[in-house]
Amino acid sequence: MVDMSTALSTLELPNPVLTASGCAAAGEELNQFFDVSEIGAVVTKSIMTRARSGRPTPRMAETPSGMLNSIGLQGPGIDSFLANELPWLKAHGARAVVSIAGSHTDEYVTLAKRLYHHPVAMLEVNISCPNVENRGQVFACDPLAAARVISAVRRAANPNVPIFAKLSPDVTDIAQVARAVIEAGADGISLINTLLGLVIDLDTLRPALGGVTGGLSGPAIRPVAVRCVWQVHQALPSVPLLGMGGIKTGRDALEFILAGASAVSVGTVIFHDPSAPMRIARELEAELAARGFQSVREAIGFAHRTSSEQAEFFAARIATTQPDVDMEATV
Amino acid sequence: MSITAVTQAIPVQEIGEIFDVTRLGEYTQFTVVAPGVAAGFRPGQFVAIAVGGPDTSMLLRRSFALYGVKPGGDFAGTIQFVVAEHGRGTEWLVRQQIGTKLDLVGPLGVPFPLPREASPAVLVGGGYGTAPLLPLAEALLAQGSDIELILGAATGSRLFGELPAKRLIGQVTVTTDDGSAGQRGWVTDPLPSAIERLGAQIVYACGPMGMLRAVGEVAAAHAIPAQVAVEESMACGIGVCMSCVLPVRGSDGTSKFVRSCVEGPVFEAGRVRWADVGTLPADLLGADAMGGR
Numbered sequence: 001m002v003d004m005s006t007a008l009s010t011l012e013l014p015n016p017v018l019t020a021s022g023c024a025a026a027g028e029e030l031n032q033f034f035d036v037s038e039i040g041a042v043v044t045k046s047i048m049t050r051a052r053s054g055r056p057t058p059r060m061a062e063t064p065s066g067m068l069n070s071i072g073l074q075g076p077g078i079d080s081f082l083a084n085e086l087p088w089l090k091a092h093g094a095r096a097v098v099s100i101a102g103s104h105t106d107e108y109v110t111l112a113k114r115l116y117h118h119p120v121a122m123l124e125v126n127i128s129c130p131n132v133e134n135r136g137q138v139f140a141c142d143p144l145a146a147a148r149v150i151s152a153v154r155r156a157a158n159p160n161v162p163i164f165a166k167l168s169p170d171v172t173d174i175a176q177v178a179r180a181v182i183e184a185g186a187d188g189i190s191l192i193n194t195l196l197g198l199v200i201d202l203d204t205l206r207p208a209l210g211g212v213t214g215g216l217s218g219p220a221i222r223p224v225a226v227r228c229v230w231q232v233h234q235a236l237p238s239v240p241l242l243g244m245g246g247i248k249t250g251r252d253a254l255e256f257i258l259a260g261a262s263a264v265s266v267g268t269v270i271f272h273d274p275s276a277p278m279r280i281a282r283e284l285e286a287e288l289a290a291r292g293f294q295s296v297r298e299a300i301g302f303a304h305r306t307s308s309e310q311a312e313f314f315a316a317r318i319a320t321t322q323p324d325v326d327m328e329a330t331v
Numbered sequence: 332m333s334i335t336a337v338t339q340a341i342p343v344q345e346i347g348e349i350f351d352v353t354r355l356g357e358y359t360q361f362t363v364v365a366p367g368v369a370a371g372f373r374p375g376q377f378v379a380i381a382v383g384g385p386d387t388s389m390l391l392r393r394s395f396a397l398y399g400v401k402p403g404g405d406f407a408g409t410i411q412f413v414v415a416e417h418g419r420g421t422e423w424l425v426r427q428q429i430g431t432k433l434d435l436v437g438p439l440g441v442p443f444p445l446p447r448e449a450s451p452a453v454l455v456g457g458g459y460g461t462a463p464l465l466p467l468a469e470a471l472l473a474q475g476s477d478i479e480l481i482l483g484a485a486t487g488s489r490l491f492g493e494l495p496a497k498r499l500i501g502q503v504t505v506t507t508d509d510g511s512a513g514q515r516g517w518v519t520d521p522l523p524s525a526i527e528r529l530g531a532q533i534v535y536a537c538g539p540m541g542m543l544r545a546v547g548e549v550a551a552a553h554a555i556p557a558q559v560a561v562e563e564s565m566a567c568g569i570g571v572c573m574s575c576v577l578p579v580r581g582s583d584g585t586s587k588f589v590r591s592c593v594e595g596p597v598f599e600a601g602r603v604r605w606a607d608v609g610t611l612p613a614d615l616l617g618a619d620a621m622g623g624r
């Protein structure tokens with residue numbers, strides 16, 4: 001038995017597998033395939049203040065081991081979310097991590113205030129949005145703008161609710177952005193959002209997506225995501241990280257945990273396998289057990305230890321846990 | 332005429348074994364043992380299939396309209412669907428042999444609504460869009476409705492379902508763009524006279540978008556509804572990815588982008604804003620929030 005419990009700042013989770021924002025709507029559809037209260041948490045699709053139509057179709061293109069999407073944050077707006085989606089999650093016993101998005105700092109603040117008295121386990125702040133106050137520069141690509149949003153959200157949100165900033169990998173130094181949002185009051189960091197990409201349709205000789213560019217996700221981006229988790233954990237070892245990007249199996253999830261993530265989100269794989277979150281949680285438990293880990297917590301960031309430090313850890317484990325009789329009996 | 336929504340079963344994910352593979356013109360027909368999908372099936376629903384095997388680089392499921400569904404009895408329930416090769420995923424699928432296991436999710440989507448009582452109906456299928464109309468025809472006949480079927484395709488080898496349709500109904504009208512089978516022209520050419528001959532109170536259709544739009548216009552000209560099943564490409568099929576949306580006018584007059592996988596694939600043709608597909612109409616709910624994006 002592996003102790004699968006983990007924590008994201010003050011949020012205690014029974015297991016470390018969450019859904020990724022934008023890949024699970026608000027949980028109701030997936031509840032047909034597994035009990036959404038059994039996974040770590042449901043991370044909802046980013047919500048904004050107003051209803052949004054999203055972008056024109058085509059909105060997705062399949063790419064090698066991945067997909068490119070330009071959905072454009074289609075959503076019902078915060079009023080409808082508070083009236084329908086959030087109560088549904090609460091009624092079904094799911095932990096709700098609410099992803100919020102904005103096109104200017106005030107929009108994030110409004111959302112944090114509106115969610116203040118609602119059953120929210122954690123806020124994930126999607127800062128991979130263009131800042132209309134700065135010529136559409138993406139917040140997450142500018143440490144100052146990112147920090148400004150996070151500090152404003154931290155002040156406006158319920159102080160008992162942890163706030164995670166979700167970072168974009170499309171930056172030169174992700175650890176620098178991570179440091180900026182932590183100094184601004186984030187309780188932890190989600191990484192990574194999609195990478196910006198483009199596909200040309202060879203029949204129309206035009207970009208394949210209605211939104212022209214799109215976000216690349218799926219196993220194709222996994223090594224980029226693991227690298228980001230590694231770098232941020234190395235720079236900020238005490239900061240809790242929620243890792244995501246192309247996780248398809250329990251082995252993939254373990255890579256993120258060893259790199260420094262306290263929990264993981266699974267996203268695009270849900271389109272391939274709607275049962276994936278529960279499957280990955282089971283597979284992860286088996287992968288941890290096979291390597292001698294007794295808990296998720298002791299595997300977090302384990303890849304940062306030298307091989308001799310790792311050997312010492314397992315040697316100490318054997319010294320303290322070796323049951324005398326059984327071992328002798330098998331010799 | 333009153334039509335009634337059909338109750339829907341919760342979809343299941345199951346591994347089904349291919350029981351039969353048959354080439355039919357340019358199409359490949361699969362029969363798969365899938366008792367869970369078969370159990371809840373209603374005409375108009377579809378199945379989403381993972382392609383490429385366990386280590387596939389193709390993450391998105393491929394969706395196919397269901398027909399020829401046999402619920403479990405003495406033998407385990409089976410489903411049928413037909414595949415047209417037009418990409419790497421369908422190329423993989425048509426190479427699969429009897430005995431291969433497929434990862435299936437279904438039955439998915441809103442089925443065709445049925446009249447509350449026997450009502451004459453014309454069914455129009457374009458290419459392999461005929462597939463979901465076959466079980467619909469059976470259900471309508473079982474109700475005692477008079478029906479006619481019009482099948483069309485660009486060319487004879489892309490027709491589907493002519494034989495089983497003839498077995499079911501006795502006679503079908505066939506059109507091809509090039510005249511290689513049936514009468515030369517479009518399915519909408521014989522449609523008005525079929526509606527009039529039968530005194531049809533409803534038209535059902537499945538096929539390419541241009542055809543569905545034209546069928547909807549003919550039905551509207553006869554002041555009868557058209558229930559049409561769209562063939563949008565979908566990434567997940569279960570309503571979480573938001574990629575298969577169409578601009579649809581609701582009963583309150585507000586237009587929205589709705590998911591063709593869970594709010595469709597069957598729509599009342601008059602509600603779909605066919606001319607706006609692929610654009611972002613300014614009056615769509617939430618279009619005003621997209622400014623500057």
